[in-house]
Amino acid sequence: MGKISLTGDRPTGKLHLGHYVGSLRNRLALQADKSFDEIYVMLADGQGLTDNFDNPMKIRDNIIQVTLDYLSIGIDPDRVTICVQSALPALTELTFYYMNLVTVPRLERNPTVKNEIQLRGFNEGDAGLPVGFFTYPISQAADITAFDANVVPVGEDQKPMLEQCREIVHKFNTVYGETLVMPEIMLPKNERENRLKGTDGKEKMSKSLNNAIFLSESKETLKTKVMSMYTDADHINVSDPGKIEGNVVFSFLDVFCEDRHFADYLNDYKNLDEMKEHYRKGGLGDVKCKKFLLAILEEKISKFREERAKWENDLSSVYDILLAGTNKAIKKTNATCDRVRKAMKMDYFSDKDKIVSEWKTYITDNK
Ligand code: TRP
Numbered sequence: 001m002g003k004i005s006l007t008g009d010r011p012t013g014k015l016h017l018g019h020y021v022g023s024l025r026n027r028l029a030l031q032a033d034k035s036f037d038e039i040y041v042m043l044a045d046g047q048g049l050t051d052n053f054d055n056p057m058k059i060r061d062n063i064i065q066v067t068l069d070y071l072s073i074g075i076d077p078d079r080v081t082i083c084v085q086s087a088l089p090a091l092t093e094l095t096f097y098y099m100n101l102v103t104v105p106r107l108e109r110n111p112t113v114k115n116e117i118q119l120r121g122f123n124e125g126d127a128g129l130p131v132g133f134f135t136y137p138i139s140q141a142a143d144i145t146a147f148d149a150n151v152v153p154v155g156e157d158q159k160p161m162l163e164q165c166r167e168i169v170h171k172f173n174t175v176y177g178e179t180l181v182m183p184e185i186m187l188p189k190n191e192r193e194n195r196l197k198g199t200d201g202k203e204k205m206s207k208s209l210n211n212a213i214f215l216s217e218s219k220e221t222l223k224t225k226v227m228s229m230y231t232d233a234d235h236i237n238v239s240d241p242g243k244i245e246g247n248v249v250f251s252f253l254d255v256f257c258e259d260r261h262f263a264d265y266l267n268d269y270k271n272l273d274e275m276k277e278h279y280r281k282g283g284l285g286d287v288k289c290k291k292f293l294l295a296i297l298e299e300k301i302s303k304f305r306e307e308r309a310k311w312e313n314d315l316s317s318v319y320d321i322l323l324a325g326t327n328k329a330i331k332k333t334n335a336t337c338d339r340v341r342k343a344m345k346m347d348y349f350s351d352k353d354k355i356v357s358e359w360k361t362y363i364t365d366n367k
Contacts, residue, residue: 002037005030005186006149008085008140009041010048011062015069016212017297018196018205021255022155024073026188030153031079039080040147040329041070046085046092047140050133051120067318069215072308077321083329084322085143090333094142094340095135101171102138102164110137112160141165145180146333153186155194176343180336193255201230201248213297215304222301226294231286238285244276249289256296265295 007027009015015024031039043066048059063084070082085091107113113134122129140161144152145168152162162185169180188194197203198211205212213225229249235242244250259271266288269275275292278284311318341347348355 003035003151004038004040004147004149004181005036005151005153006040006042006144006147007153008044008047008143009066011043011045011059011066012048012052013062013207014065014214014216016205016207016214018198018212019069020073020215021194021196022188023153024070024075025194026153026186027080028074031076036151038147038332040149040332041075041080041082042085042143042329043067043083044085044140044143047136050130050136051116053130053132063322064315064318065216067322068308068311071311071318071321072304073215074307077325081328082322082325084326087326088146088329088333090146090330090337091139091142093337094146095139097340097344098138098141098168098172099135101168101175102135106164106167107134107137110160110164112157113137137161137164138168141168144183145169146336147329148181148332148336149183150181151186152183156187159185159187172340172343176340179339179343196255197248197251199225199229199248201246213301215301216308217301218305219298219302222298223294226297227287227290229290229293231289235286239282241282242279242284242286244280249286249293250276250279252293252297253289256293256300261292261296266292 007023009019027039027041030036043063045059045063048062049056052058067082071077075082113136117123117129117133120133121127122133137160141164144162144165152158154162162183165183169182172180196205198205198209199213200209200211202209202211213222217225226249229252230247231249232243232247234240253272253275257272262269262271262275266275269278275284275289279289338347338350342350
């Protein structure tokens with residue numbers, strides 16, 4: 001079998017540059033890689049509901065926002081199948097079967113779930129932990145296996161999900177016979193270049209922390225966000241020596257700056273090392289650094305904006321893309337589910353003659 005990849009996003013907000021460097025960029029590389037036979041990207045709306053069940057409009061609205069985000073960065077719907085999780089009934093069925101293969105203590109040990117329970121305060125006061133949320137790693141295993149995905153490109157935080165999925169696959173194949181494909185995680189290659197801090201210097205860029213730059217950011221708000229970035233509190237006068245470590249502007253430049261940007265926007269330097277050296281020594285002001293970063297980000301995001309505007313003017317085509325992708329995914333996941341039912345001896349309605357003759361033999365033998 002060739003390579004099949006699946007990734008997903010919870011449609012709970014517009015995607016930002018953190019998503020872009022952590023995973024979307026990799027997907028663009030993947031779609032250019034001819035060794036992949038099938039590439040799926042799933043809008044995990046069901047998973048999004050596990051901690052937003054009381055806000056269905058948030059999920060509904062972000063189905064279109066995230067789809068537009070995908071299309072605007074250049075995900076090619078002819079190459080990548082974009083589909084909606086809740087419209088794939090095979091996934092809930094598989095989840096139902098896999099639930100028998102996972103214990104409560106094992107789920108409790110899943111570090112991502114543990115961490116998220118903490119973050120959402122599910123175990124504080126009388127909030128209570130929703131069963132659906134607690135068990136989402138099982139449903140994510142259903143997502144992955146339903147598509148026969150052998151490659152799952154995700155960030156570091158999803159490692160425990162993949163481990164849990166691999167355990168389920170192993171257990172299933174041991175109990176019911178070789179049926180499910182064992183998935184491999186595909187992590188971003190260069191950790192430093194694949195992690196983006198928030199504009200406030202916090203480790204993670206996140207919508208809820210209010211420190212994100214969105215892929216659909218307007219020119220004006222992009223400028224405001226870059227110009228108010230945290231730099232080095234001790235770098236008061238231009239002539240003062242400055243620190244690179246912990247300086248958000250430089251951590252963004254580490255990720256986005258290429259040598260050609262100096263020729264285009266700041267020809268005082270040949271490359272980022274030269275610029276950093278000057279900053280450390282003193283004599284390079286924050287405003288100049290920020291304007292340089294702004295030019296680089298504006299170049300990138302203006303392309304996304306243009307592409308997005310085209311799709312926004314043709315929402316009927318976006319609808320058709322989602323529908324076609326989802327229909328293709330229904331077929332694919334139903335086929336896996338048929339295989340699973342057969343392995344689990346539940347293919348009662350697959351072949352009338354065969355089943356009736358099996359019944360006959362069984363009843364005769366047990367008279
Ligand atoms: N849990 C993933 C996230 O929060 C989203 C997701 C759902 C996913 N289903 C998936 C990722 C299947 C990879 C494969 O980002």
